[in-house]
Amino acid sequence: MTEKKASREIYVFSKYLDEVYRRYGLAGNQEIFTMRFRSYLKRLIEKLKDATFGDLQKYRNANCASNCLPGHSIRCALLAMAIAKELSLKETEITEIGVGALLHDIGKLFIPREILDKPCKLSETEFEVIKNHSEIGFQVLKNQKWLPQPCIKIVHNHHERLDGSGYPNQLSGNQIHRYERIVGVADVFDAMTSKRNYREALSYEFAFQEIIKESPQLLDRQIVFVLGNIIKKYSHLQSEVAEKIETRRERCHYPCVE
Numbered sequence: 201m202t203e204k205k206a207s208r209e210i211y212v213f214s215k216y217l218d219e220v221y222r223r224y225g226l227a228g229n230q231e232i233f234t235m236r237f238r239s240y241l242k243r244l245i246e247k248l249k250d251a252t253f254g255d256l257q258k259y260r261n262a263n264c265a266s267n268c269l270p271g272h273s274i275r276c277a278l279l280a281m282a283i284a285k286e287l288s289l290k291e292t293e294i295t296e297i298g299v300g301a302l303l304h305d306i307g308k309l310f311i312p313r314e315i316l317d318k319p320c321k322l323s324e325t326e327f328e329v330i331k332n333h334s335e336i337g338f339q340v341l342k343n344q345k346w347l348p349q350p351c352i353k354i355v356h357n358h359h360e361r362l363d364g365s366g367y368p369n370q371l372s373g374n375q376i377h378r379y380e381r382i383v384g385v386a387d388v389f390d391a392m393t394s395k396r397n398y399r400e401a402l403s404y405e406f407a408f409q410e411i412i413k414e415s416p417q418l419l420d421r422q423i424v425f426v427l428g429n430i431i432k433k434y435s436h437l438q439s440e441v442a443e444k445i446e447t448r449r450e451r452c453h454y455p456c457v458e
């Protein structure tokens with residue numbers, strides 16, 4: 201995998217997403233997901249299943265569209281499937297998690313670009329508009345019979361948090377399925393480690409420290425630790441991460457747009 205190939209992959213995925221957006225806006229019972237897109241998704245999932253943390257960095261450095269939706273979705277799928285593999289989930293489960301992660305932010309296609317691409321932090325009202333994306337995504341996908349229900353639920357619930365502070369339905373604890381928790385962790389980690397219009401990307405170890413601190417209330421602790429193991433395995437940061445967890449004092453907020 202090269203950065204050029206990663207850029208090409210992101211570009212192709214963005215074109216398919218554009219087509220979904222265009223077809224959704226057309227009148228009548230037109231199928232919004234073409235057969236071509238469905239088989240492309242299958243191939244992409246197989247590719248991402250075998251990808252490494254090094255490939256993750258290639259997708260991060262790739263020259264992608266301004267709101268980075270396709271790049272973020274691809275990286276989330278790669279990360280979520282890596283977590284699922286580490287948890288020894290079954291092949292079908294890993295695939296469902298990957299498909300759900302690839303489509304998790306599809307509702308953002310329907311959020312105004314001027315809000316998504318705003319080059320600074322969002323106002324409360326704008327943030328409320330962005331938060332509609334998980335419900336919109338669910339509405340777009342809920343009648344897609346070809347998609348397994350768990351994938352659709354990932355799209356709906358990836359912003360729900362264990363303490364009930366998430367959205368759109370303030371689910372808590374066991375109401376949030378394991379798949380949704382996995383994609384939730386991958387989503388937060390990728391958002392924090394990606395460059396945004398209003399801030400630089402955070403390092404893997406810094407992002408991991410933040411997630412560790414938040415995880416008892418918001419994110420599944422076991423899944424967060426699995427993510428930590430993956431980071432250690434690929435980045436050899438074991439001692440460095442452990443040290444920084446103990447010593448760091450500053451506070452860093454989650455990015456407001458994701």
Ligand SMILES: [Fe+2]
Nearest residue numbers: 304305359458
């Ligand atoms: Fe999202």
